[in-house]
Amino acid sequence: MPTLSQQETHLASAYVDEFARVCLDGATPSFDCIYRSSNFPQTRLVLRVDDGGEAYALKIDTESPATGRLKAEFGVLRELSAYFQANESTQVVRPVYYAPGNAFFVTEFIDRPTAVDLIYNSPDDSKVAQVYRRAGSWLHDLHGFQDPTQMPFWPQWMMEGIRESIRAAGPDIADDTQAMMNIMRADAGRLRGKPVLRVFSHGDFHGLNLILGQGAMIGLDFTEVIEKPAVYDIVDFLKADVFRDVSGQELDRSGILQVNKDMFFRRYRHPIDMDVLDFCIRARLLKDWLEVSGDGYQPTEFEAQRSQHLRRRLRLALTVPVSAG
Template sequence: MFDTNSALGRRVNTMVREFADHMRFTGTPQVSRVFVSPVAPDERQVFRVALGDEVFAMKIDTTSAETGRLQDEFAGLEALSAHFANYDKLGTATPIYLSPGGAFFVMDYLAHQTAGQRLQGREQDQTARQVYRRAGMWLSALHDFKPKKKGQFHGRWMLVEIDERLAAGQMQAPRDLVERYRAQLSQQVETTGNTKDIRAWCHGDFHSENIMMGPGMTYAFDLTETRMKMALYDAVDFLKVDVFRPYGAGDVDPSGLIAAHREMFFKGYKPPVKQHLFEIAMRGRLLIDWVDISRQAYTTKDVDRRRYDRIAPRLEIAFGLSR
């Protein structure tokens, strides 16, 4: 529940009134909280604000006046909104109002299912494949926002993250199996040498809950991490949701993904990323997500237990134990 009488609640009420005055709305706004950042829960939140029949999303960051975080995101959203106006059936949230103080901004409220909700639900296979294709199309359009460059693939960061989990000793995953996977991943990373691939203007947090799909339209949002980086990592971030889809014998390919879903995503996504690099990065991402689940989280959190149990057989296939 959102406590409107707390210090933050009173501050949010002031923000809502500022926006309502800007919109020349004299009634009583209806406010509910729809998102709390797991990284900074006391600073970053999103609210649904209804001014009569009009509904908006208000994003706040209590530190943004000092960091400029929301000001930068709003400016980027304005530019991307104009960019996506050139594409049929693809879009972003429309920026509407930036507070002069920089502590919040308002955009239109998108009330559609996320790609993650659809893919973790009971969508039929054909419908699910279209979700992958539409996500690839959106990402392809984003990566066309600025001129692409070439950059060297560096995969050792994945090994560093795995080593940190091994050193901490808290993971649910069996240590000997993780070390075996890690050794294979290290060999694969070493084979890439000085291989270069596409660098593009990337979302930076392109997971399946940051994409919404309405009738005939695909939107993505939460653009606070946009920057130039290796394009394939945006694809990896989205496609890891595939672990929640059911599959049959022979359906999963060496990347750990259902082959038909990977194919549909790259039908929508046009830039020619090197697929052998993508496969290495995909295996690494799944392995990191797996070892990131602690014994305590596995025991106490259904979502982490479900994720752990879904990733484990994918890794067996990706690293050749089931092939």
């Protein structure tokens, strides 16, 4: 659990006191820090606040009074809360309080496992497949929040990012990925400009942002919402299964276990171009592998395991183009 500095503790206490004064009849709840942003460790935190009867999540961004980040997110959360209200199986965390000072807001805290907890750790493949089915249902509903449009698919930004990662990783990795890159370039050329669905997107739809509630999937963290191709949210979630064992299970051409992908699309029913989706999944898996590989990189134990799993998936899946010649 993250540790707060003395200054952060003082600030957090003031925020908790404000929330308690306004919403908890002046009670004195306890709190702990449960999250510190890896990209913005000095400014972004999440506290778990407990008044003895109910728990809350207090999200802090000390730069938000200037950037308006939390104000925008809380506004989206309120709209989505109303949109999902009638749905029993797909929901979002309930917004509780927005601070007038714009530095924090509060939602309900749900003490349940995330989708990643089960995908990474469950020994039961059938239970994991059900997580994918329920996640597909949740994302289908989110992507229907606004009327979708269409836009041309442009893969150049992904290819440029992969090339930069290969250069940073060194000559051995460049040799190791040459055949893969030839296939990726061929697909990028054939798929460029194809019409794809553009929707209201979560923007950061990994499995830590989806909670397995009792009978419902509950979404959170809407900081990155944006209108963009629907495939990107789908890629963010589907790629979580790289830690699953492929022995005895069929691997999809994208590098995802076929059963998990099929289960996801049982409930996700917006029209998706599967060639574009599979290209994007391959690109993301390749980029993820390159980021924890190469000369001079010292991966953590977790990253080393992830690198091995990703490399194996890519070796098995990225062998022929996804698009027709």
